[in-house]
Amino acid sequence: MTLLMFMVMMAGIASLLGFYRLLAGPTHTDRVVALDLLFSIAVVFSLIAALASGRTVYLDVAIGLALIGFVATLAWARLIQDVVKTKRDGEIP
Amino acid sequence: MTIGGTLICLLALAILLIAAVGVVRLPDALARQHAATKAATLAVSIFAIGIGVTAWDGQWTWRVILITVILLFAMPLASHALARAGIAELERRKDDGSTG
Numbered sequence: 656m657t658l659l660m661f662m663v664m665m666a667g668i669a670s671l672l673g674f675y676r677l678l679a680g681p682t683h684t685d686r687v688v689a690l691d692l693l694f695s696i697a698v699v700f701s702l703i704a705a706l707a708s709g710r711t712v713y714l715d716v717a718i719g720l721a722l723i724g725f726v727a728t729l730a731w732a733r734l735i736q737d738v739v740k741t742k743r744d745g746e747i748p
Numbered sequence: 749m750t751i752g753g754t755l756i757c758l759l760a761l762a763i764l765l766i767a768a769v770g771v772v773r774l775p776d777a778l779a780r781q782h783a784a785t786k787a788a789t790l791a792v793s794i795f796a797i798g799i800g801v802t803a804w805d806g807q808w809t810w811r812v813i814l815i816t817v818i819l820l821f822a823m824p825l826a827s828h829a830l831a832r833a834g835i836a837e838l839e840r841r842k843d844d845g846s847t848g
Binding site: 658662665666668669670672673675676680682683684685687688689691692695696698699702705706711714715717718721722724725728729731732733735736739740 | 760771777778795796799802807812815822826
């Protein structure tokens with residue numbers, strides 16, 4: 656039990672660092688990079704939940720999170736690219 | 749939990765923590781992405797394998813293998829697209845000459 660708490664604590668520290676970059680990142684790319692890292696940490700959290708509860712349902716949650724993170728990062732990347740290409744000074748497209 | 753599975757899981761968490769520290773400390777968007785994507789992919793894959801070694805059960809094994817395969821080909825694709833966006837944004841920012 657203490658070992659599981661230690662694992663949760665390490666992943667929690669990592670997610671705090673990721674949240675700092677998500678809030679403070681100067682460019683849009685920094686924020687999406689932090690989001691990508693947070694999705695990875697969410698997968699780790701649900702794997703820890705599977706280990707703690709002994710149920711395979713949480714592994715299915717981890718599979719879903721991995722796929723959603725992939726699609727989300729692709730969508731944000733395309734959005735950033737389009738916004739950067741069409742942006743004029745002081746204008747939000 | 750077995751000793752081997754525990755050690756693999758702790759190694760993976762250490763790599764994940766290093767990735768998070770790299771995301772905070774490195775100076776550039778692309779450098780931060782270099783830290784986040786590669787190290788996080790490695791960490792999550794190793795953690796999933798550690799979970800599979802710990803459980804050592806058929807129901808767990810194929811799900812763990814599926815997670816690892818999905819990660820190993822989803823994360824490079826996503827990070828490639830994100831790196832293209834990052835390069836475009838950095839060039840745009842350089843052209844504008846703005847810092848904020």
